[in-house]
Amino acid sequence: MAKHRKVANPLALAVLAGLLREPMHPYELGRRLLESGKNRHIRYNRGSLYMVVEQLRKAGFVTERETVRDTQRPERTVYAITDEGRAELRDWMRESVALPRAEYPQLGVALSLLGALEPAEAAGLLDHRSEALATEADEVRAHVEDAVDHGVAWVLLAEEEYRLTLLDAERRFVARLAKSLRHPDHVSVSQELLRPVPERTRQGPDRADRAG
Amino acid sequence: MAKHRKVANPLALAVLAGLLREPMHPYELGRRLLESGKNRHIRYNRGSLYMVVEQLRKAGFVTERETVRDTQRPERTVYAITDEGRAELRDWMRESVALPRAEYPQLGVALSLLGALEPAEAAGLLDHRSEALATEADEVRAHVEDAVDHGVAWVLLAEEEYRLTLLDAERRFVARLAKSLRHPDHVSVSQELLRPVPERTRQGPDRADRAG
DNA sequence: CTCGATATAGTCGATCCTGACTAATCGGCT
DNA sequence: AGCCGATTAGTCAGGATCGACTATATCGAG
Numbered sequence: 432m433a434k435h436r437k438v439a440n441p442l443a444l445a446v447l448a449g450l451l452r453e454p455m456h457p458y459e460l461g462r463r464l465l466e467s468g469k470n471r472h473i474r475y476n477r478g479s480l481y482m483v484v485e486q487l488r489k490a491g492f493v494t495e496r497e498t499v500r501d502t503q504r505p506e507r508t509v510y511a512i513t514d515e516g517r518a519e520l521r522d523w524m525r526e527s528v529a530l531p532r533a534e535y536p537q538l539g540v541a542l543s544l545l546g547a548l549e550p551a552e553a554a555g556l557l558d559h560r561s562e563a564l565a566t567e568a569d570e571v572r573a574h575v576e577d578a579v580d581h582g583v584a585w586v587l588l589a590e591e592e593y594r595l596t597l598l599d600a601e602r603r604f605v606a607r608l609a610k611s612l613r614h615p616d617h618v619s620v621s622q623e624l625l626r627p628v629p630e631r632t633r634q635g636p637d638r639a640d641r642a643g
Numbered sequence: 644m645a646k647h648r649k650v651a652n653p654l655a656l657a658v659l660a661g662l663l664r665e666p667m668h669p670y671e672l673g674r675r676l677l678e679s680g681k682n683r684h685i686r687y688n689r690g691s692l693y694m695v696v697e698q699l700r701k702a703g704f705v706t707e708r709e710t711v712r713d714t715q716r717p718e719r720t721v722y723a724i725t726d727e728g729r730a731e732l733r734d735w736m737r738e739s740v741a742l743p744r745a746e747y748p749q750l751g752v753a754l755s756l757l758g759a760l761e762p763a764e765a766a767g768l769l770d771h772r773s774e775a776l777a778t779e780a781d782e783v784r785a786h787v788e789d790a791v792d793h794g795v796a797w798v799l800l801a802e803e804e805y806r807l808t809l810l811d812a813e814r815r816f817v818a819r820l821a822k823s824l825r826h827p828d829h830v831s832v833s834q835e836l837l838r839p840v841p842e843r844t845r846q847g848p849d850r851a852d853r854a855g
Numbered sequence: 856c857t858c859g860a861t862a863t864a865g866t867c868g869a870t871c872c873t874g875a876c877t878a879a880t881c882g883g884c885t
Numbered sequence: 886a887g888c889c890g891a892t893t894a895g896t897c898a899g900g901a902t903c904g905a906c907t908a909t910a911t912c913g914a915g
Contacts, residue, residue: 441752448756458894472751478873481895507894524760527753528768531775536746536809539684540653541739542802544660548736556740563743590754593816597748600812604805670864690903693865719864
């Protein structure tokens with residue numbers, strides 16, 4: 432299933448999507464990425480950008496359209512997406528949306544080695560994380576609210592809402608885990624996670640639990 | 644805050660934790676990682692393992708203890724953790740647990756470029772993902788239940804429960820998003836995510852400076 | 856006893872990624 | 886006119902990563 436794409440870096444997906452709108456030079460692509468704040472969802476840095484564009488060119492997904500030098504600044508090479516590029520973009524997008532693939536969130540690593548810490552200390556650290564997550568979530572929320580107020584269609588904010596979902600879920604989990612670590616008798620987080628999901632169409636249990 | 648660790652690969656955290664229990668040769672570390680299924684939470688492959696061990700040695704976090712050749716198989720070099728290594732492990736664990744750091748889940752990328760797909764098609768793809776996520780979650784659940792039945796302490800399953808939490812959250816989000824894409828009039832996922840903000844223990848910097 | 860399959864243990868090169876660097880130009884200030 | 890800092894545009898060396906490779910040992914089937 433896992434296709435070996437000729438260019439695997441997710442940044443390439445953004446490049447193809449960008450060039451779908453209109454031909455551009457790499458720096459401009461990067462500028463728009465930063466401007467639109469998409470860099471919070473795609474790992475971006477300049478070097479990778481130029482590399483990825485070059486890779487896409489070699490793979491035939493984009494072509495060098497022209498090299499202009501209107502001012503006396505360094506030349507800007509403008510790239511355009513090809514038909515193969517369009518095909519790749521569609522295929523890749525479909526795959527990214529439809530198929531989840533292995534990810535390695537950093538907390539997973541830490542939790543899997545949690546034994547190396549005293550339960551009491553771990554609980555304290557988890558509290559700290561919980562606070563930090565709440566703060567981050569507040570920021571995203573503010574950002575989304577602001578955008579909505581300015582008339583941005585909600586569909587365009589899907590990625591922010593996704594981020595929010597994950598942040599909230601992690602915060603709740605972390606808070607519960609901290610609590611459990613303090614009362615090892617009360618049996619676990621599992622109880623909550625294992626019971627209440629018999630049916631898969633069941634809609635969300637919206638409860639905001641925040642223990643003192 | 645974001646420390647430049649001498650060895651940054653998360654695999655190194657697992658290596659240190661492994662050597663904390665007892666001195667070992669790299670291959671054995673790898674074997675245990677696979678055996679205990681921790682490789683689902685830590686990106687593992689052989690080459691990286693040996694590299695990481697070598698890096699840790701150079702950094703003084705582990706030392707070469709002995710090189711044995713009991714059978715006629717290739718030599719096995721046994722490593723032991725040093726005091727510096729122990730310190731690094733504790734510090735690193737504390738940081739990983741307490742401080743969330745930027746992550747780039749693949750779906751975030753896709754969502755931020757969702758405009759490149761027809762809403763109807765996107766909805767279908769999201770349904771597909773939702774199914775896949777449910778299946779994955781079922782597998783993890785089965786695994787956890789099994790472990791619990793075999794008397795494994797729940798604390799040792801924190802990472803599985805975390806995974807479960809994320810899978811469930813994503814599945815719910817994805818399902819709702821698909822629904823919204825089919826009824827663009829019904830206003831969005833936001834409604835649900837923005838309202839139920841539990842008032843947090845006031846202390847964070849509540850600022851939303853984003854004048855437009 | 857021999858063949859193939861699997862497990863053990865480690866190495867290597869090609870590719871990829873990143874942060875730091877160059878280098879010119881523009882805008883503003885004095 | 887001269888200078889400072891920000892912006893524009895791109896390059897590059899040094900690491901990090903991954904898959905593929907080597908080579909021996911053990912085990913089971915025939």
